[in-house]
Amino acid sequence: MYQYDQLDQAFVDQRVAEFRDQTRRFLAGELSEDEFKAVRLRNGLYIQRYAPMLRIAVPYGLLSSRQLRKLGAIAQRYDRGFGHFTTRTNLQLNWPKLEDVPDILAELATVQMHAIQTSGNCIRNVTADHLAGIAPDEVDDPRPYCEIIRQWANLHPEFTYLPRKFKFAVTGSPEDRAASEVHDIGLHMRRDTHGNIGFQVLVGGGLGRTPIIGQVIREFLPLPDLLSYLDAILRVYNRYGRRDNIHKARIKILVKAVGIAKFRDQVETEWRAAQDISPRLDMAEVERIRAFFKPPAYESLPDMDVAAGREPEFQAWYRYNTRPHKVSGYRAAFVSLKAHGENPGDISSAQMDAVADLADRVSFGLVRVTHTQNLLLGDVKQNELYGVWQELRRLGLATPNIGTLTDMIACPGLDFCSLANAGTLKVAHQIQKQFDDLDYLYDLGDIEVKMSGCMNACGHHHVGHIGILGVDKHGEEWYQITLGGSVNGSTTLGQVIGPSVAQADVASTIERIVDVYRAKREDGERFIETFRRVGVKPFKEGVYATHSEAA
Amino acid sequence: MRPILKRLDLGAHERREIVQDDWTYLGEEGAPTAASAALIVPLADLANHRGYAGRLGVRLSPADAAEDLGEDVKRLSLVAVTFPSAGEGRGFTQGRLLRSARFGFKGELRAVGAGVKQDLLFIMARCGFDAFELAPGQKVEEALRALDRYRVAYAPAEPVPSVKLQRYHAAG
Numbered sequence: 001m002y003q004y005d006q007l008d009q010a011f012v013d014q015r016v017a018e019f020r021d022q023t024r025r026f027l028a029g030e031l032s033e034d035e036f037k038a039v040r041l042r043n044g045l046y047i048q049r050y051a052p053m054l055r056i057a058v059p060y061g062l063l064s065s066r067q068l069r070k071l072g073a074i075a076q077r078y079d080r081g082f083g084h085f086t087t088r089t090n091l092q093l094n095w096p097k098l099e100d101v102p103d104i105l106a107e108l109a110t111v112q113m114h115a116i117q118t119s120g121n122c123i124r125n126v127t128a129d130h131l132a133g134i135a136p137d138e139v140d141d142p143r144p145y146c147e148i149i150r151q152w153a154n155l156h157p158e159f160t161y162l163p164r165k166f167k168f169a170v171t172g173s174p175e176d177r178a179a180s181e182v183h184d185i186g187l188h189m190r191r192d193t194h195g196n197i198g199f200q201v202l203v204g205g206g207l208g209r210t211p212i213i214g215q216v217i218r219e220f221l222p223l224p225d226l227l228s229y230l231d232a233i234l235r236v237y238n239r240y241g242r243r244d245n246i247h248k249a250r251i252k253i254l255v256k257a258v259g260i261a262k263f264r265d266q267v268e269t270e271w272r273a274a275q276d277i278s279p280r281l282d283m284a285e286v287e288r289i290r291a292f293f294k295p296p297a298y299e300s301l302p303d304m305d306v307a308a309g310r311e312p313e314f315q316a317w318y319r320y321n322t323r324p325h326k327v328s329g330y331r332a333a334f335v336s337l338k339a340h341g342e343n344p345g346d347i348s349s350a351q352m353d354a355v356a357d358l359a360d361r362v363s364f365g366l367v368r369v370t371h372t373q374n375l376l377l378g379d380v381k382q383n384e385l386y387g388v389w390q391e392l393r394r395l396g397l398a399t400p401n402i403g404t405l406t407d408m409i410a411c412p413g414l415d416f417c418s419l420a421n422a423g424t425l426k427v428a429h430q431i432q433k434q435f436d437d438l439d440y441l442y443d444l445g446d447i448e449v450k451m452s453g454c455m456n457a458c459g460h461h462h463v464g465h466i467g468i469l470g471v472d473k474h475g476e477e478w479y480q481i482t483l484g485g486s487v488n489g490s491t492t493l494g495q496v497i498g499p500s501v502a503q504a505d506v507a508s509t510i511e512r513i514v515d516v517y518r519a520k521r522e523d524g525e526r527f528i529e530t531f532r533r534v535g536v537k538p539f540k541e542g543v544y545a546t547h548s549e550a551a
Numbered sequence: 552m553r554p555i556l557k558r559l560d561l562g563a564h565e566r567r568e569i570v571q572d573d574w575t576y577l578g579e580e581g582a583p584t585a586a587s588a589a590l591i592v593p594l595a596d597l598a599n600h601r602g603y604a605g606r607l608g609v610r611l612s613p614a615d616a617a618e619d620l621g622e623d624v625k626r627l628s629l630v631a632v633t634f635p636s637a638g639e640g641r642g643f644t645q646g647r648l649l650r651s652a653r654f655g656f657k658g659e660l661r662a663v664g665a666g667v668k669q670d671l672l673f674i675m676a677r678c679g680f681d682a683f684e685l686a687p688g689q690k691v692e693e694a695l696r697a698l699d700r701y702r703v704a705y706a707p708a709e710p711v712p713s714v715k716l717q718r719y720h721a722a723g
Binding site for chain 2: 014282
């Protein structure tokens with residue numbers, strides 16, 4: 001993985017010193033609430049419902065064991081001994097003390113980490129495919145380019161005070177595992193006919209109040225032009241994006257308003273005119289960064305069937321929680337943060353420590369964070385999977401449910417977040433309880449449930465096969481259900497099935513939805529495929545007809 | 552009179568000075584009326600001042616397009632860019648554009664408004680600003696230090712003397 005040099009280290013150290021001084025000035029009354037807000041958000045610090053919340057950046061979801069151990073130690077020392085991984089692959093601490101945050105950031109800097117631009121109207125943490133570098137179908141590893149974007153974006157002099165937040169995702173595979181079409185900018189790695197690397201560039205995607213799928217602005221952007229072209233997009237957005245209404249301020253609204261054709265013209269014109277201030281990438285610098293992502297020293301091993309003859313529990317874990325690797329003899333293994341009865345994405349300090357140790361033993365000391373709020377050991381020898389499973393099971397991190405209904409995404413909701421309308425965690429536990437039978441889950445197969453506690457859609461509900469959105473109705477929590485959303489393959493937005501349901505009825509409503517699927521599915525058909533074939537109507541009938549009978 | 556923080560002799564031997572403002576805004580109370588006074592007019596009033604005998608400057612609001620300065624940009628001695636609040640970031644782009652080859656503005660690029668506070672001075676300088684009309688209450692000594700807060704920068708931008716480590720120079 002990327003290692004800071006003197007330059008990178010000096011930057012984060014100076015950033016910590018700056019924030020320490022800003023915090024001091026705020027506590028001394030020299031900075032107003034509003035002034036402090038602008039700078040604390042750009043250092044990941046929110047003031048939440050009960051306490052401050054610190055969102056620590058995990059750039060493109062990659063952690064070294066040393067970093068994960070440090071996160072565990074910080075959560076232990078400054079918080080309540082656990083953290084929460086988010087859909088941007090960041091780690092949130094829910095109970096730090098404001099006056100401790102400079103010390104926390106200083107500790108992070110000792111392991112080459114930071115919380116820079118994890119919130120605020122600026123360029124946020126860049127995400128990537130969690131199988132980057134190991135996926136069999138990959139064009140190229142996207143992470144070097146994520147790192148280049150990370151560096152370019154950090155304290156960008158021109159784009160640190162944008163109309164609204166700005167999110168990038170980069171994928172290196174034809175299959176989009178990074179939800180890139182619902183990002184402000186999605187970059188898809190491609191090769192031209194000469195084998196040169198470049199990017200298909202999508203712009204104007206996003207979830208939130210107005211979900212929109214990104215559109216192609218450039219079919220092939222040569223690598224040397226990457227940052228100059230991003231500069232041009234950001235400059236057009238910074239100039240013309242709306243600032244009068246926070247709900248209309250994302251780039252997707254601008255692109256929609258002017259149309260992709262005109263927006264493309266504006267960007268291309270700006271890009272050509274600004275070559276003097278937005279230079280082409282220095283390819284020697286690109287090579288320097290690429291070198292950090294060279295494949296580790298894999299052994300030459302044959303593929304083997306390690307599940308044969310083992311107990312059914314291991315076979316289930318192998319089937320659901322591991323993924324193929326491009327190198328024979330290896331597989332990727334999920335660390336499930338979706339144990340039934342736990343908050344999705346939560347992990348304790350002790351677990352962080354233990355996973356770090358495990359990564360050192362079996363996966364070159366690296367851990368990946370997925371946007372579905374799990375961890376992944378990317379490079380496990382197949383003959384070590386059984387031992388990995390035993391260890392993860394001991395840690396409560398081997399729930400064999402990845403890709404199933406209870407591998408759901410959920411934001412922290414009302415329990416922590418001051419924007420939320422709804423207690424998503426309570427609902428998550430309700431669903432886990434209702435669908436606790438693994439054989440039943442396996443029979444239902446691949447179903448993505450995504451839940452957000454408010455319109456901001458941190459839980460990606462619009463693109464869940466089953467989406468759940470918490471809404472406030474006269475001070476009560478209700479839940480709006482959408483069906484048919486997807487981010488794999490062609491991105492689709494879910495359709496609302498009807499009136500929202502009471503909190504107590506969410507899990508039973510989902511049960512009725514999957515009953516319709518079970519009744520309608522044809523051989524081998526996944527939930528999303530059945531939905532696309534039969535449409536929303538039978539699901540509507542299944543949910544609401546039964547409802548009125550019961551009433 | 553207003554104190555202005557100025558960066559002078561830009562380059563390796565940049566120095567800073569606090570000077571009393573010798574510019575006057577159009578319509579400002581107590582404005583000198585001598586024909587040679589240095590005058591800053593809003594963009595909308597530029598056309599009426601083309602024949603102005605003294606030094607002429609223009610003040611841009613966030614929504615103004617730098618392009619609307621047209622050919623006049625060549626004879627302006629000053630452009631004041633407005634940062635009315637901490638969150639308003641269009642002025643950074645206005646500054647960068649004015650300093651780019653497209654506009655080639657070499658005069659005083661001044662940041663003005665309630666958002667001109669110490670925590671933004673470093674990135675303002677990197678966008679090409681060389682004069683700062685500090686918001687009320689800003690401490691001059693702290694502002695001077697803030698200009699040199701970082702010695703590292705990533706994205707290419709206007710050079711500032713404190714930055715000794717910089718990535719992504721133009722490809723050779």
